[in-house]
Structures are given as C-alpha cells and as structure tokens.
Amino acid sequence: MAAPVPWACCAVLAAAAAVVYAQRHSPQETPHVQYERLGSDVTLPCGTASWDAAVTWRVNGTDLAPDLLNGSQLVLRSLELGHGGLYACFHRDSWHLRHQVLLHVGLPPREPVLSCRSNTYPKGFYCSWHLPTPTYIPNTFNVTVLHGSKIMVCEKDPAVKNRCHIRYMHLFSTVKYKVSISVSNALGHNATAITFDEFTIVKPDPPENVVARPVPSNPRRLEVTWQTPSTWPDPESFPLKFFLRYRPLILDQWQHVELSDGTAHTITDAYAGKEYIIQVAAKDNEIGTWSDWSVAAHATPWTEEPRHLTTEAQAPETTTSTTSSLAPPPTTKICDPGELGSGGATSAPSFVSVPVTLALAAAATTASSLLI
C-alpha cells in the first residue's frame, strides 16, 4: 500500500542518481580518432546527438565560442596544425560528456625520396628514404627489393630510422635490382621505385683517421696518412684507390693527387710555414663512385724556428727567406674588423694563424664574392 511506495521511490531515485553519477564520472569513452587534411573544412557532429541538441564544445579543456557551432555540430574551417587536439562536446545543462574526438591535422604523403648505396661491397647495400615534406601525422613505409624476379629481404636498421639493409647473395650479376617503397598514412598513399645495377651504387665511406704531420728538417714537406674506411669489408680482394687534395688555408685552389695503392703520401711542394688543409676520398678500383671527402686534417710544414702551436700569430712575411712566393696583397684593403673570420669553407679558428695582411686579402675576396 502506501508504505512500499516510498521505498520503491527511494530505490528508483538511488538508481537514477547512480546512473547519472556513473555517466558523469565514468572512465572517458575512448575518443574517436580523426585525421583531417590541412587547409580543409571539417564538421564534427556531437556523437549521436540531434542537430538541435543544446551542447557545448571544448577543445583540450577550453570552451569554444558558440559561433563555431552549426546546431550541435562544431565547424572548423581552413584547418591549421594548431587545430589538432582533443575535442569534447557536453550536454549544455547537465555537462554530461556526449562525445570526444581526437583530431589530427596533417597531409597525405608526397612521393618519397629513395636512394640506395653500397658502402660495404661485396657484403651488401642499404636503402634510405624520406619524405620531401612533412605530413605531421604518423606514416608507415613498406620496402620491397626485387632482384630480377626474386624477392630479397631488407632488414630494418636497428639504429637509423628509415633505412634497411640487403645482403648480396650473388656477385657480378647482370640483372638489375628494383627497390620499391610505398608510404601511407590516414590521409593518403604514395610510392616510388628505383632500379640499378649492382656496380653503380658502390660508394665507400670516406677514409678514416686522416693525419698530416710535418717532416723534420723539411720545410716543404707534409706527411699524410689515413686508413681505409672500417665499413669496407675486404680491402684485400676489393682494393680501394684514393684521391688526396690539399691547399694552404689562404688559397682557394686545391692540388690533387690520385693514389692507386697505399695509405700514405708525402706532399713535397708545400709552401713553407703555411698551414694546410688536407682531405682524402676513396673509391673501389674499378666500380662505383668516389666517397665523400674525409674529415679535414690540418698541418703546417716544419720551420726553422721551433714553434709549439700553429694557432699563434706568425711573424710577418719579411722574416721568411724561403722560396715561397705568394701573390702580394692587393693595394686596396678592406679594413673592416667584422669581415675578418668570415672566411670560406675552412674552419674558422685556423684563420687566426695567418699573417694579418694576407687575412685581409682573403677577407677582401670573400667579401667581394659575398656581394655578388
């Protein structure tokens, strides 16, 4: 009769309160993840709410102005990267969370750039890739390597991203290799492929540990030594030849020497007392291309008065009575302290050791070339 009604009422109220409580405080439903293209317009519906439902939208916890709404839907125009974030819509009065969208703004991938190289011939080669422009969203790459009709395995590099390694099974093959890569993300897909012969991609790493030393009692000599790159697996059967270039810091023109054997060379025509920069490159004797230039070595030939370090300013030109003859500095000097030290590709600190007048001459030529 009347007595059970209040109890039933309380039970229903309690249940309703529990449901409301659960809805307000339940673990967030997994937000719907959505990818949209940069510059496009997107309309986010508030889940299953009707168009005329009264809702409030928030992004990353900040309220959004109602003028962005079209009914209960959020309209975002000309998407920028900053538009990405966690969007949530709430029932306006009850603040009940109705829907969440994790929005990512990005681009479909452009055609990837793919290149392959063998610096470990004859063991194998590796391929590297990258996208010319960022997509701002995650991309997955898929690489396939075909040798004729045979599929080869490309093992991902454990350390370097976007690189994988292939091992040669056969040498001296007339059949080309074809490496294809496809890239895809939530907004699109792209692909490219390259084909090449075994020999054309051979390019060793630069020689290592290039050291240049003065030769005692020889003011015009420098002794240069280096090592074959440690990545080249078999220098005995696949010997490398070397290309050495050197110049005094104060001149632009390089001297070149090609060496078919050995890892040492003595320069015999160095200008006395001038600091030199020396680099070495390597190439397989018969196939492939030259390596990049090695890390530069610096050295100054032996001079009569013993000097400890080459970084001290040297005595003026008049004291050196050797046969070194350099062009006299130009008569018009640009005496701008700001220009000094803005020298060319060589390392800046070594500039200090050059006599002041010649530094100005070099600075003048640098300055004039910068003005072009």
Place this chain on the structure above:
Amino acid sequence: GDSWGMLACLCTVLWQLPAVPALNRTGDPGPGPSIQKTYDLTRYLEHQLRSLAGTYLNYLGPPFNEPDFNPPRLGVETLPKATVNLEVWRSLNDKLRLTQNYEAYSHLLCYLRGLNRQAATAELRRSLAHFCTSLQGLLGSIAGVMAALGYPLPQPLPGTEPTWAPGPAHSDFLQKMDDFWLLKELQTWLWRSAKDFNRLKKKMQPPATAVTLHLEARGF
C-alpha cells in the same frame, strides 16, 4: 626462342691457340707481371667496351639503348654467366678462377665474332673487329698466366662441332635481346675479371708500388 647461340659456339681458331712455352724458371719474375698485364688489359677492354656498347645499342635502337631498360633474363642464351655465389667466388682456387675466365672469354669472343658478321654499318664492324682483337689479346694473356703457373689450357669436349654455325632463324627482336645480353655479360665479366686478377695479384706478388698522378685542377 631459338637463338643462334643455342649451339655451342666453338671457334677453331681459339682452341688451336699455340701452346705458350713455359717461362724460363731461372731468374724469371714469376707470373706477377703477366697477372698485372692481364689486369690492365681488363681495364682497357672495359673502357673500350663502354663506347662500343653505347654505339651498338644505339644501332639496335629503343628500348635497348634506354638506361632504364630492365628485361627479364630468359636464360635461353648459352652465354657464360659471370654471376656467382659470393662464398663460392671467394673460395675458388687459382686454377679454377683462371679456367673460368679463359672459358668465358673464349665463348664471348666467338659470339662477338658472330655479331660482327651481322653488323650493318662498316663503322660498327670496324669497332667490333678492333674489340675482338683486344679480347683475343686478353685471352692470350690469361693463357700466359696459366702456363706460367703450370695449369693446362681448357680443351674443347670431344665430339662437339669445331665450327661456328648459325642456329635457326628467329625473330629480329629476340636476336637483338641476345645481342643486348651478350654486351651486358661481357661488361660484367670484365668487372669480375678485374676482381679475379686483383685476388691473384695479391696472392702472388709483393705490394705494387704506388702510382702517383699529380693533377692541378680547380675543384674535383
């Protein structure tokens, strides 16, 4: 399709190469210099082949002269293939290494002579003839190394036809494919031989003296 190369190509001239007399052992420098000479010849031939192949492929026309041309190797030609498993190549003994080179170039030279017979222009025939002569020189050089090391020259199998004969006629395109593969295989063999003779050189003689070319050039 049936190619003229299906029949084993054995030229009488080659197999009757005069036996190279054994070098006088007393005071001779050993096989070292002739290995070096053979190596140098492979480099010279590789260089010569580059221009010859360019001209010939242009004569064949597209798609043979396109750099991206990448046809499947049908394997119907009986060309000697340079390709070899890496470990097998490494572990070849000297005799086998030299024999494989000798046999390969013997066959390749024979095929090239066949090419020469069909070449359309006089200029092509001249270039091919010149190349054949150089290739003959390489064969002689290899034979010399083998003789110096006491290895016998490979002999033709008994019962095979000693003269070259054209196979049944087949399509123009397939003929050109054969020509394409011949030139490709020849180029690859020359690269391989350079490596083969490098290996032999390292085993036989003291380190070669450094060759220094002094070049003054702006940039590199």
